[in-house]
Amino acid sequence: MSSGIYRKIDKELQKRKEKSLLRELKVSQGKDFCSNDYLGLSKHPLILQAMQDGITQFGLGSTASRLVRGHHNVFNDLEESLSELTKTKASLFVANGFVANLGLIDALADSRTQIFTDRLNHASILDGIRISGSKKIYYNHLDWEHLERNLQKSNLDESKIIISESIYSMDGDRSLIEKLVELKLKYNALLILDETHAFGVEGENGSGMGTDYPDIDFRIFTLGKALGLEGGLISCNSLMSKQYLINCMRSFVFSTAPMPAIAYAGIVALKIMADMDVERLHLKKISDLLRNGLHAKGFSTGKSTSQIIPVLLDSEEEALAMAKKFQDLGYDLRAIRPPTVPSARIRISLHSDHSISEVESLVSNF
Numbered sequence: 271m272s273s274g275i276y277r278k279i280d281k282e283l284q285k286r287k288e289k290s291l292l293r294e295l296k297v298s299q300g301k302d303f304c305s306n307d308y309l310g311l312s313k314h315p316l317i318l319q320a321m322q323d324g325i326t327q328f329g330l331g332s333t334a335s336r337l338v339r340g341h342h343n344v345f346n347d348l349e350e351s352l353s354e355l356t357k358t359k360a361s362l363f364v365a366n367g368f369v370a371n372l373g374l375i376d377a378l379a380d381s382r383t384q385i386f387t388d389r390l391n392h393a394s395i396l397d398g399i400r401i402s403g404s405k406k407i408y409y410n411h412l413d414w415e416h417l418e419r420n421l422q423k424s425n426l427d428e429s430k431i432i433i434s435e436s437i438y439s440m441d442g443d444r445s446l447i448e449k450l451v452e453l454k455l456k457y458n459a460l461l462i463l464d465e466t467h468a469f470g471v472e473g474e475n476g477s478g479m480g481t482d483y484p485d486i487d488f489r490i491f492t493l494g495k496a497l498g499l500e501g502g503l504i505s506c507n508s509l510m511s512k513q514y515l516i517n518c519m520r521s522f523v524f525s526t527a528p529m530p531a532i533a534y535a536g537i538v539a540l541k542i543m544a545d546m547d548v549e550r551l552h553l554k555k556i557s558d559l560l561r562n563g564l565h566a567k568g569f570s571t572g573k574s575t576s577q578i579i580p581v582l583l584d585s586e587e588e589a590l591a592m593a594k595k596f597q598d599l600g601y602d603l604r605a606i607r608p609p610t611v612p613s614a615r616i617r618i619s620l621h622s623d624h625s626i627s628e629v630e631s632l633v634s635n636f
């Protein structure tokens with residue numbers, strides 16, 4: 271039996287190798303144009319200090335789940351800070367954004383739930399749908415008419431959830447939040463908005479794209495990208511929803527709480543991030559500069575309008591060769607290939623601490 275599994279493993283690896291799709295771990299080297307450290311906060315001295323202070327104050331691990339002995343007031347403080355910033359009723363801190371999506375969807379949905387999901391939604395959303403046993407109904411990427419046609423055809427006896435990302439992680443394009451809220455209300459569906467790549471970058475004080483829409487039922491945030499730390503947050507538009515998750519979200523109930531020091535540093539990171547309007551403006555400016563520069567050289571950046579800028583290429587081989595060329599020049603740029611994305615590309619992510627001249631010299635090397 272088990273040798274059959276090893277045969278499957280070997281076959282899959284061979285297949286990936288033949289198609290130039292085999293992934294390998296590579297230690298970071300060169301100027302960072304590929305991580306999600308959009309505000310350059312991962313090495314911020316005050317956040318670093320807060321992490322050290324947090325460890326001194328709370329020790330290392332939480333030693334138990336939040337429902338047993340792993341709960342600390344600092345988690346409440348972080349959750350309240352996020353709720354205040356994002357204008358939501360309540361928030362819940364979990365290990366990371368992946369667990370947030372997985373656990374939330376599994377807790378909300380079952381075999382009598384229809385989930386309307388953008389074709390390009392993140393793996394954590396797809397896995398949440400899969401483990402919940404609900405019905406997955408794809409709509410074409412950011413195609414609101416297609417979403418509405420699917421909603422019109424839906425089974426009235428079953429509950430409905432619409433899930434979208436604010437900014438798409440591999441394309442850098444964005445949802446029309448107004449439309450999502452309109453459809454959610456019209457078809458009596460729940461709306462989950464994954465704010466992972468908009469958090470810190472978009473909206474009032476970097477609070478994301480859904481802040482002005484109290485009808486959104488749940489929003490997903492991560493400390494692992496623009497905030498430079500790690501951890502996930504689910505914001506809820508009612509206290510009852512948070513209470514439900516504390517009771518019924520399996521990956522929350524049955525898992526050791528994150529390190530309290532991360533929550534302690536997270537509170538500091540939130541404050542610093544909220545105050546970074548100048549950096550957010552600069553990020554938009556250099557993103558336009560990079561897109562325009564790439565277009566002038568004949569490259570397509572798809573529908574990107576954010577700090578995430580894909581350079582769309584014809585083949586996996588071309589993406590690998592281009593990544594290698596830039597790595598040799600001292601840039602950390604990576605090829606992103608199927609099945610992560612439908613077509614090969616270099617995904618550039620800009621950070622607010624990139625200077626105009628750094629972006630110009632990146633463009634000049636294309």
Ligand SMILES: Cc1ncc(COP(=O)(O)O)c(C=O)c1O
Nearest residue numbers: 366367368392439464466492494
């Ligand atoms: C859209 C989206 N949601 C969730 C996650 C998971 O977040 P985390 O990295 O905190 O686990 C990611 C990570 O890449 C993401 O792109």
